[in-house]
Amino acid sequence: MTTDHVTVAILGAGSWGTTFAKVLADAAIERDEAITIRLWARRDEVVDDINTNHTNTEYLEDIVLPESITATADPIEAVTGAELVVVAVPAQQARPTLARVKDALDSQAILVSLIKGLEQSSQATMSKVFAEELKLPAEQFVVVSGPNLAKEIARNEPTATVVACEHEATAEWVAAMTASTYFRPYRNTDIPGVELGGVVKNVIALAVGLTDGRGFGDNSKASIITRGLTETTRLATALGANPDTLAGLAGLGDLVATCASPLSRNRTAGKLYGEGHTTEEVIATMRQTAEGVKSVPAVVTLAHTCNVEMPIAEAINAVVAGTIEINDIAQLLLGRDLKPEARL
Numbered sequence: 001m002t003t004d005h006v007t008v009a010i011l012g013a014g015s016w017g018t019t020f021a022k023v024l025a026d027a028a029i030e031r032d033e034a035i036t037i038r039l040w041a042r043r044d045e046v047v048d049d050i051n052t053n054h055t056n057t058e059y060l061e062d063i064v065l066p067e068s069i070t071a072t073a074d075p076i077e078a079v080t081g082a083e084l085v086v087v088a089v090p091a092q093q094a095r096p097t098l099a100r101v102k103d104a105l106d107s108q109a110i111l112v113s114l115i116k117g118l119e120q121s122s123q124a125t126m127s128k129v130f131a132e133e134l135k136l137p138a139e140q141f142v143v144v145s146g147p148n149l150a151k152e153i154a155r156n157e158p159t160a161t162v163v164a165c166e167h168e169a170t171a172e173w174v175a176a177m178t179a180s181t182y183f184r185p186y187r188n189t190d191i192p193g194v195e196l197g198g199v200v201k202n203v204i205a206l207a208v209g210l211t212d213g214r215g216f217g218d219n220s221k222a223s224i225i226t227r228g229l230t231e232t233t234r235l236a237t238a239l240g241a242n243p244d245t246l247a248g249l250a251g252l253g254d255l256v257a258t259c260a261s262p263l264s265r266n267r268t269a270g271k272l273y274g275e276g277h278t279t280e281e282v283i284a285t286m287r288q289t290a291e292g293v294k295s296v297p298a299v300v301t302l303a304h305t306c307n308v309e310m311p312i313a314e315a316i317n318a319v320v321a322g323t324i325e326i327n328d329i330a331q332l333l334l335g336r337d338l339k340p341e342a343r344l
């Protein structure tokens with residue numbers, strides 16, 4: 001598959017969709033190859049900002065976007081003729097968005113999910129949602145996930161990521177399309193590991209943010225991150241993942257970036273919970289997607305189904321549902337039966 005003059009559609013012009021468009025555009029500039037990138041934004045003012053000023057001010061402030069990126073308010077126009085279709089809407093919008101465009105998709109198009117969430121109603125991962133909705137063969141489905149805070153990448157700050165596909169050649173092509181002097185993709189064939197690493201780290205970041213909101217220091221955070229990785233690895237391996245994936249960029253790497261960064265929306269949402277806000281108040285305050293809030297009930301349901309113990313996720317689920325007092329959480333976690341430390 002060639003990387004020259006590829007037509008790309010990106011569905012969702014929020015922080016990550018717009019930044020990923022820039023990653024693809026900058027990579028093509030470095031390869032000295034042409035690329036056409038059409039971003040679908042729902043709102044006309046975002047479309048106008050991108051097409052007129054080459055900025056997406058609402059999400060990326062004054063970052064200037066390469067000229068190969070244009071925007072449209074019509075998702076069908078975005079995907080028509082696209083060889084690469086990248087989906088960057090919130091997880092709960094994935095199925096309706098795919099349903100809207102599926103008849104216009106090229107049958108050979110490669111679909112990339114940037115989404116780090118589960119469908120709440122079905123507990124489905126995005127690979128399952130894409131397969132069900134598009135009848136997509138595994139070799140045409142790719143997940144990109146890792147320590148990828150959009151605003152840092154938009155400023156060309158170096159990072160690495162994971163490009164996962166069951167079919168090595170497809171992952172190689174997407175990696176070649178995205179690699180640049182500031183963005184280094186590693187390949188993996190472990191779809192469940194890469195997807196679940198991205199989903200559960202958002203729940204763990206809510207817990208870390210919560211400790212911030214309570215005014216606790218770094219010991220509490222390190223304990224949650226470490227035990228959170230254990231929970232993530234247990235669930236992911238029960239669902240078929242390779243535990244090594246969770247020790248890599250899409251597991252530990254993303255967990256550290258999200259839990260450490262004030263840019264993280266999930267950590268920010270957790271801090272609001274820790275300060276005593278309800279889910280309604282947290283959602284009203286956050287202007288962007290914090291996937292952990294919507295995904296945590298599905299994570300806990302999956303854990304029950306797989307008979308996997310996830311006490312941190314259980315506690316966050318109770319916080320989000322408003323069924324526990326914030327002051328009771330520490331004892332809920334620390335007061336459990338004592339046991340040997342185990343990674344899995």
Ligand SMILES: NC(=O)c1ccc[n+]([C@@H]2O[C@H](COP(=O)([O-])OP(=O)(O)OC[C@H]3O[C@@H](n4cnc5c(N)ncnc54)[C@H](O)[C@@H]3O)[C@@H](O)[C@H]2O)c1
Nearest residue numbers: 012013014015016017088089093115116148149150288289
């Ligand atoms: N921002 C990041 O740093 C980052 C990094 C990696 C992965 N992600 C993941 O990428 C996905 C998108 O996140 P984001 O940060 O770009 O979110 P965002 O809130 O910045 O933007 C979401 C986009 O989806 C659109 N959208 C919202 N509701 C919609 C609906 N009903 N129908 C269609 N479109 C709708 C919004 O208009 C916006 O364009 C999430 O799953 C997130 O976890 C984000």
Ligand SMILES: O=P(O)(O)OC[C@H](O)CO
Nearest residue numbers: 146147148149264265266
């Ligand atoms: O801002 P968050 O919490 O959605 O995290 C963004 C990315 O997933 C970090 O890799």
